[in-house]
Amino acid sequence: MTKTQTAHQNLLALLLLLPSLIILGIFVFYPMIKTFYLSTQLTDLVGNPIKFIGLKNFANLIRSDSFITSFTITLIFVLFSTVLTLFISYIMAITASQKMKGIAIFRTMFSSTMGVSVTVASILWLFMFNPQIGLFSKILTILHLPQINWLSDPTWSLVAIIGTTVWMNLGFAFLVLLGAIQAIPQDLYQVADLDGASWWLRLRKITLPATRPTIFFVTVVTLINAFQTFGQVDILTSGGPDYHTNLLVYAIYQDAFVNHSVGRASAQSVILTLIIMLFTMIQFYVKNKREGRNAK
């Protein structure tokens, strides 16, 4: 390539990348640096930094009961919503992976929650959990069980949020897992059939190992999304009762825009960023390791 061609390509590449770079610069890189900076500052009511206080915001967080509650709750929430999403969506994917008449309709139905927004999901489930006329209250009545105040009970409110979240997650997880299961070469199963392998053995020896990378992918994506949960809390419980559903992002939002405690909110944002970075890096690492192994 000649020099002018090289210069031409450099210029063209710059022009093509510039719009993205500007947007990412203003709305991703700058705010990230700013958030890290603000987390070390004492801030006034409008969020202006007053003075450098080092890691004091973080120290205060650790000593704050409400943060400890919200952080613990977040971890519990992430764990349960991820495990349940994976488990249920995998069963759905296996059931829907077989060929039969009308299966396409079921697949479409199973993936439909992928299109449901957090608002819609929350409002639908708000009704399900309604203590007077909701479905669950009706079921409890029929079974002669005591009524549960789903959204105002400290324990059940988290269960309600987990339930809503898992329901929302199922569509995406199902679709990705279904794709992975369908991509397994059929001859593997044919060999298993010749050997007379049972359904359970086929699942354990063929389906699960073959879909392990996808299971891992869905796990990490669900996990990361769970850490970023906001809307369900906002609509269903507003973080209550008494911070028992005050998930991390909701706490950030509250501290930043309601309590006007920007330093504290920024410190929590930094913690969130570090958690997400950790999981993304684990994912990259595992993916590279796997690809490295496959390349050999």
Added chain:
Amino acid sequence: MQNSRLQKNCRFVLLLIVAILLLLPLFLGISLSLSSSQSIAQGNLLPRHLEFGNYIKVFTNTPMASFLLHSLIVSGMVMVGQIALSIMAAYAFVFLNFRFKKTLFILFLSTMMLPFEAQIIPNFATIRDLNLLNTYASIGLPFLASAFGTFMMKTSFEQVPIELKHLSDIEGLNHWQFATRVVMPYTKVNIITFALYSFLTNWNMYLWPLIATTNDNVRTVQIGLRQLRSQDTASNWGLIMAATIVSVIPTLLIIFLGQKYFKNGLTNGVIK
């Protein structure tokens, strides 16, 4: 044969049960939206007789129509922007040689691990300082560039056979011609997948539109629903459900129409 038929029937019943359980909330929502207030107040989950009044009220008594329009504009705008910017960036990464290519790509990739939720404070300040609060730009601007989209487009552009590039070089196609006549037609399916995915995500955006709008001027449908639920309409389940169902129709339509695209796109593009 008998056994396999039995198995098939069992599987069908299982599928049916899962489908019913999964779609129950949505079904109840539709059911309530078609019920009268009295019927709901009496604790009926199914309407005693079908009523479409709630749907009419959604458009006459609430600002849902304008919320829907706002969402359409913002989602469309961001979708077009994301497609354009992602295609541009991906083209550079795949078909051009330039300095700092690797570094810049890592820079793009790294944005995928920075949660937007952790950046809302400075972003709110930026939008406020640019005097953009309560404009379409305030909602859409931060999302115009998409690392995910760039990554997905890059992966699909890499599947364009090198021979087509060679052919185009021989025939003297310039970059614009090569991009529009070869690369984009060749990766059409992936572009459509990303477009659908983008629209879906934009339509369902929640946290940022909540922060970036303080009045009804450009408020999107998600925030509009939240508002309906917290206002005096709160106990009017029929109306709320009707509004909810109206808001979810476009995205469900996208899921139904684009299911094939999504499955292939998600499994080929993302996991690879």
Added chain:
Amino acid sequence: MSIELQHLKKTYENGEEVLTDINTTIADGQFYILVGASGSGKSTILNAIAGFIPIDEGTITINGKDVTRLPPKDRNLSMVFQNYALMPNLTVSENIIFGLTARHTAKALRQKKLQEVLDLVHLEGYKNKKPGNLSGGQRQRVSLARALVSDAKIILMDEPLSNLDAKLRAEMRKEIRLLQQQLGITVIYVTHDQTEVMTMGDQVMLLNKGKIEQIGSPLELYNVPTNTFVADFFGSPAINLIDVNIENDILKMKNGIAMPFNWEHINGTFKLGVRPENIVMTRSGKMSGTIVHIEPLGDGTNLEINLGLDATFRVKVNEQIHLVVGDAVNFDILLDKVLLFTQDGQLIKVGQSELVAVSGQLA
């Protein structure tokens, strides 16, 4: 449209030499074949001629004009690819005039040329179909038509037949060769298939690890290979290369068989090249051994015979032989058709009657 390659050199960044000093002249209207195993550099030469990859040293001249630094579009050539390189979203017609459209050729002219090439490659009935609905052979015809329509008098072909099944390949070989001669086009053709080399080429360059082993007509390479690599490359089954000792006009093999050898009066150890077909099966034959493998072909038979040498001896006869593995056979080598190489593989001499045959052809 003649092409001249002078001192082409290319080295990868890791220091590996892909091309070392490639020189040749391709005459106007010639069917010129670049052949070699994968990694031999044949595709690299084609890509360099097309201008897809830069070369480190040397010049490429097309019709007297130095094009070494010109972009592909200014070299006035067209190309046919192994994987056809058709746009799946365009019809056959649209694919064929892809380049004309890009170059903004007038519509009427475009249609006229399209019609011409559609007739040439017999695709008239398929012009509105998408490539996805065509067979491999039809797709390659489209690709061929697209190359023909462009007015370029040089067409580069990169293993165009290797994705087709055997029967189609034979058909397309004939068709491409016919078109090339009919239209007087210069074709530079990359392949690893010796049948294509033999049946299509006017001139062949055999490459090995980035170096030219030999350039010549296909029969020249078969009959007068400059070294054992060339001799071994052409011919199926492959030539037998036997270590022999020649002393006082007596040729001795390692298994003790000796025979008079007098068409070259030299002494020492050599490699004797015997093509599998250059033998006579006879009960009184000097060479005797047992059959270790037998391949009936219908129109002939391939045999592998254990003579007590380092390797089994390959024999090809034109009749059906009703023998089985383990049977003993005797045969004679046609000594006047053998090739004699030095110990390190350079050709010394070709059997007498072969030389006559070659000169007869030249005359």
